Amino acid sequence: MEKILKTLKYIFISFICLCITYHVQAQEQLTVAPRRINSIALGLDLSPFIIKGFNNERTGLTLSGRYGLKDKIFAVAELGYENIELAKSRIKSESEQLLSELDYSSNGSFLKAGLDFNIFKVDEPGNNDNVLVGVRYGLAYQEHYSNHFLIGNGYWNDYTGSSNVSSVTSHWFEVVFGLRTELFRNFYLGWGIRSKILLLSQKNDILIPYAVPGMGKVSSGMAFGFNYSIEYQIPFGKKQRNELPVSK
Amino acid sequence: MFLRDLFFFFFIVIGLSSCSNSDLCLSNQHAVQLGFYSARTSTASNDKDSVLTDVSIYGLGKTDSxxxxxxINKVFLPLSFANDPDTTSFIIRARDYYDTISFVHSKELDYISGDCGYIFKFSVDTVLFTTLIIDSVAIAYPKINYGEDIENVKVYIY
Structure with a gap:
């Protein structure tokens, strides 16, 4: 008898839980707005401001645009600029001999274009979160110069000089992995890590960019970076099928 | 919740990546490297190291050494940045004997990085010398480039 009671109790609790779960799911389904297949999102990359926090030499701004080509594919364009004001000096610790000094300035702009693929498979209606894998082609133009540099000799006289303004055009390729989540309706927060390969750098002086706008500090033709973006998605375009309408 | 957890992970990654070191810069990259060899025991195919004792080396016209x-059996002598081409001369004193060795060189400005700045690359064209201690010299490798550690001049001593 006791065993039967336990079984009935288990079935009753399970039934209650099932009802609650179904009720919540039904509520969620009823209050979910249909997704739009086409979309345009405008974004601001916060990473230049984060970089500025621990590297005061670099000041930049990056804006992005994202267009939903299909449900899982986005065309992405990024536009930005970066200013670098560098003042470095090296001193030999034991003798306090000045080894080098460099004042360096750079101003440049960049454009990136590419695609993001959403690989996040989710059955939950209304979940607009994305796991993104993407590629970018980047192009940057910058002008830079050194208005003062010193080469320390340590025995004979040091050498001081300056360099004229010269230009550099850089081309690179990026692979992007990132996440994008909808915090509020049509407001997205996203981050990404990026691996970048310098394809071509055209310069007319021995001066090498301290950092390429949009690409960052390049070492052995490679660079790594991150972005942390806020985006507003402008609602327009066709609505996705097979989803329930909004209940009022 | 999965994506929000990954946001937290992302900040940890960025925090760690911001701890990267700046470029490692080399110093004293404008010095000509001399090796001393015995003129008596060295042959055309086999140089024999020779150690000079109680040696002082001064730049010509300088009081500090x-x-x-x-x-020593190997020395690094800094070249002058003054002119191009230029001659940098040193006086080698071994006990009571003095020799003057002069390097006629050209230089070229080069840039390493924002952290390390500019340097000069040198090319040693000619070596002139007196012959109280020095028997002969040979330019083994005329280029003095950043990051290279190669003997430039062989000095054969009596």
Whole structure:
């Protein structure tokens, strides 16, 4: 008898839980707005401001645009600029001999274009979160110069000089992995890590960019970076099928 | 919740990546490297190292020394940045004997990085010398480039 009671109790609790779960799911389904297949999102990359926090030499701004080509594919364009004001000096610790000094300035702009693929498979209606894998082609133009540099000799006289303004055009390729989540309706927060390969750098002086706008500090033709973006998605375009309408 | 957890992970990654070191810069990259060899025991195919004792080396016209009363078989002598082409001369004193060795060189400005700045690359064209201590010299490798550690001049001593 006791065993039967336990079984009935288990079935009753399970039934209650099932009802609650179904009720919540039904509520969620009823209050979910249909997704739009086409979309345009405008974004601001916060990473230049984060970089500025621990590297005061670099000041930049990056804006992005994202267009939903299909449900899982986005065309992405990024536009930005970066200013670098560098003042470095090296001193030999034991003798306090000045080894080098460099004042360096750079101003440049960049454009990136590419695609993001959403690989996040989710059955939950209304979940607009994305796991993104993407590629970018980047192009940057910058002008830079050194208005003062010193080469320390340590025995004979040091050498001081300056360099004229010269230009550099850089081309690179990026692979992007990132996440994008909808915090509020049509407001997205996203981050990404990026691996970048310098394809071509055209310069007319021995001066090498301290950092390429949009690409960052390049070492052995490679660079790594991150972005942390806020985006507003402008609602327009066709609505996705097979989803329930909004209940009022 | 999965994506929000990954946001937290992302900040940890960024925090760690911001701890990267700046470029490692080399110093004293404008010095000509000399090796001393015995003129008596060296042959055309086999140079024999020779150690000079109680040696001091001064730049011509300078009062401070590059080396002072040292036992040496290899020295690094800094070249002047003054002119191009230029001649940088040193006086080698071994006990009571003096020789002058002069390097006729050209230079070229080069840039390493924002952290390390500019340097000069040198090319040693000619070596002139007196012959109280020095028997002969040979330019083994005329280029003095950043990051290279190659003997430039072989000095054969009596």
């Amino acid at each position: 590059v080396y002072e009363s040292k036992s």
